[in-house]
Amino acid sequence: MPRDEIAWTPPPVEPGQPRQVRRILKLFHPYRGRLAVVGLLVGAASLVSVATPFMLKEVLDTAIPQGRTGLLSLLALGMILSAVLTSVFGVLQTLISTTVGQRVMHDLRTAVYDRLQRMSLAFFTRTRTGEVQSRIANDIGGMQATVTSTATSLVSNLTSVIATIVAMVALDWRLTVVSLLLLPLFVWISRRVGNERKKITTQRQKQMAVMAATVTESLSVGGILLGRTMGRTDSLTRSFADESEGLVDLEVRSNMAGRWRMAVISIVMAAMPAVIYWTAGLALQFGGPAVSIGTLVAFVSLQQGLFRPTVSLLSTGVQIQTSLALFQRIFEYLDLPIDITEPERPVHLDQVKGEVRFEGVEFRYDDKSTPILDGIDITVPAGGSLAVVGATGAGKSTLSYLVPRLYDVTGGRVTLDGVDVRDLDFDTLARAVGVVSQETYLFHASVADNLRFAKPDATDEELHTAAKAAQIHDHIASLPDGYDTLVGERGHRFSGGEKQRLAIARTILRDPPVLILDEATSALDTRTERAVQEAIDALSANRTTLTIAHRLSTIRGADQIVVLDSGRTVERGTHEELLECEGRYAALVRRDAQLEPTR
Known part of the structure; x- marks a missing residue:
């Protein structure tokens, strides 16, 4: 900024979500090594969990009908080992991803605080202290779930979905097509819900900032003295109650936004096993190729395994869209122009006379x-x-x-x-x-x-x-x-x-x-x-x-x-x-x- 200008202008607005998402991803760049380890753990856990239905198929189609006790014991042991490995991999990936997420939040808090420390006095004369505190505490705090678990959940669930679909195709491609017919509709619904929650979240965070500013001003020593001596204690309480009431409404709307639509998705996904049994029965009734009991049970097991990560993946998409509102508010502070900066080649004086x-x-x-x-x-x-x-x-x-x-x-x-x-x-x-x-x-x-x-x-x-x-x-x-x-x-x-x-x-x-x-x-x-x-x-x-x-x-x-x-x-x-x-x-x-x- 030229020396003869100190006028403050609003921070630039992001032109769209893709650029904002790229900016969020850059926050994780310093921790890419740890995230790569998380990715390996996620991949390993997905492969191990997908192997279980195939072992179940062998148990039902081969080991039990043929009375092969040794094979049955190995398969049972393999299924137990699969559960143990999946749990161990899950704990390790949670530890690493949570650590990375907390480091990212630390970086954000420090960056915002450092930015504000370098702002000119004029900025603080026109900004309420509670608003500043709310950005650092409420907005960054609201990101915790997103930066600590959402990234891992996204990778984990996406890997699980892909691995499960591949396994389902390997078992029976026709049943797989039936299982995935409604998936595009589910994705569309989740995006609509995400956009709705993002708008509500922006309003909610602004309301929380107003409340934080009110608390900071009215519950300080000076604020208490002024309120008591002016006889405004009751009116201040009523004003705070009104602000809190507004926050209640926004919190309810945020939690209920799209809840019925997501419930419909859950109902449909839970009903899919019945559809699979019905489809297999019709295929056999009309002279189609028979599906073995082991294949059918293994497929339903995979399909049920697909249900959890798919719903979680859709919910994660909603959560990411919601968190974009929080990131936007933080980026607004990080993009504030610094009026008073140190020159590129600053002069240092060891001794100052004082003229x-x-x-x-x-x-x-x-x-x-x-x-x-x-x-x-x-x-x-x-x-x-x-x-x-x-x-x-x-x-x-x-x-x-x-x-x-x-x-x-x-x-x-x-x-x-x-x-x-x-x-x-x-x-x-x-x-x-x-x-x-x-x-x-x-x-x-x-x-x-x-x-x-x-x-x-x-x-x-x-x-x-x-x-x-x-x-x-x-x-x-x-x-x-x-x-x-x-x-x-x-x-x-x-x-x-x-x-x-x-x-x-x-x-x-x-x-x-x-x-x-x-x-x-x-x-x-x-x-x-x-x-x-x-x-x-x-x-x-x-x-x-x-x-x-x-x-x-x-x-x-x-x-x-x-x-x-x-x-x-x-x-x-x-x-x-x-x-x-x-x-x-x-x-x-x-x-x-x-x-x-x-x-």
Whole structure:
């Protein structure tokens, strides 16, 4: 994708099932060796199972009538051995095929997760978290039967059907023709059922995604607090019940789709032995060639053996068509265009001084939207500090997100030590730029684990040093479990100021030469803000700092202050210089003074 475009377009739609099936088959390509073994086991099992009716024919036509006890014993032993070998081959093929299927599911889950990890921030601002979770959990989970057993079942049943038909022809071709007359009708019915279930499955998975999103949002800590305080608990329950009711209907329709038609097939197949006996009797009645009792029993045994794999084969075809809907939803995510990619020949910087420049920067979400940023030219020398202020929606946060490439510019460029950030490798950017935002995210893990997310190999001493610098060590040490204390979902066990100081300690541990503070104290009360600001001052020392300011009292010492309005730079200078100008900045300072609480 060109650098001056970041607009998201829907993923390409597959033109038809054949291409999608080929794509599914490619998922199994890395495991073709194991699948070849499964094929050999399936072939061996089919040959062994087909041999049993022929041994039964010899028992009835030769061994028993002629009183050949030795032959009878060998045939009986052969039939027992055939059953044992068939079972052993079946267990082995199930083990291998299940292992291959689970590996394919692992590959799919990992591929989707990796794809989503590389998506730009814009994707997640327009996609519900529950929808993403549903694709990984429900859609891929729904494929389990298909990828673990369907492929083997298809090969096994197809091999059994072919081997059985060949054996039936060898016994009596006329009876075989009678047995197979209705097979084309059965195939047509199964395809109709498969198409019907595929449509219903697509609707069902969408409904499950909606439910997953509702659960994720309404049963989080924030969702529970909002629902309780707004008195919406009952209405949320009713809304969820309505969504669940819709899923019930889709599940019933999915399970019942074509059930009567498939039942008719089962009835007809079960009645076929009677047709075979009737046909053999008519042939004898009208002077046709006689069929021996052994041949007739062996043929019916084969015909009954044909019943199970044929019905299973038709059901497998239905299942495959149904699973295509799930694969399509997964492929939609795998086909999402990645807006922010690492260059083919990325630049790696071993040492980053920290000079940041915005050169003619323009940013817009798509070609039709108005620019969020337009013509921004700013230079922040290494170790210097820049503060960006302005009204809500002026583009302050967007400007800061361009440095770590959470977004890419649509015009101009952003450089780090003279190198366009789009030309740097991701490792250099991750090491060079640290972000502390207003909304601190903490995992549901221990304090130590949350801090070590920045530096997995950090020692306990390093954790303590970072926490002390962030002025949170004493509080952590006072907890019953100290650094092993679980922070709760999104850090709910800690106050806003404590979470901010944990985030600062985490960034100190990362030790980036460039620091971005995105309204890091705007949601805090005055007393907590002072404590957090002291931690921020310690963090900012000797680093290039870009501060998105809400309270202007925190940025008076900045080397340079830039005022944004509608994405454009309208003022710049130091705190004193801008006050003398009596412009936008001076007005913002007066507003802050009026809002400042009386001490």
